[in-house]
Amino acid sequence: MKRLLSLAGAATALVLLSACGPSGRYQYDLPKDGYSQACVAQCRMQKQQCGYLDDSKRRLQEARMDAYHYCVAGKDKRQARKDCAYPGTYGGYGSYGGGYSAFSSCADDYDQCFTSCGGTIRWIPAPTQ
Template identity: 35%
Template sequence: MSTSHTWRTALLLAVALLGGCGPSYSYRYSPPPSMMGMNCINSCATERNHCKQMARLQENSDQALYQANLRSYQHCQAGKSKKDARNSCYYPSYPFNSGASYACGNDYDSCYQACGGTITRVLNKD
């Protein structure tokens, strides 16, 4: 067995073994005690919902643009030889999700804590 094959096998085995390992956590949200803090948190929730809605709209817009570009590519290829199509038709790249929805959650957590709430990470005992 060659050295590179041994290393490759060892690396794949390590990745497979570590893939499901590690502790899992959940989060406990404790609101602030004051009514003003609760109103602030309600505002955070409204902003998070708005952020998620905007992220969905952006994703839909990106998907529609990709579909239009794909149709344009297919139209460009029609009636051309493979060589001509390869030189003049450009396959569109898909605008992968930017993670805006994930950012909405991070913004919410920051807002929640700024309002006086606390977020505690809890180790799950499986």
């Protein structure tokens, strides 16, 4: 009986969560002339490079966290604070830094670049059932 209730609860939660997300998609309409299309190609390259940079920063942050955990292993709190600097966000040291993601910023920058090149971005709502 408990398993049936937990399955029903999970199904209800899944239905409720699926209603929270956006129901639709964005459509990117390219500009017609060649110059503007070349401009959009540059935007794509910038977005790709931004994503590569974001991945590199994330890997660097993970490596710094691994080094920190290696440093504090087996030490008491006082000695760990003295010997091991806690890596902050974006490579800074000393401040407590959580996770980060510049990818959404990459997407926002791309959208701005795309529209400044003459492209249009339209929201297409999902069909209602």
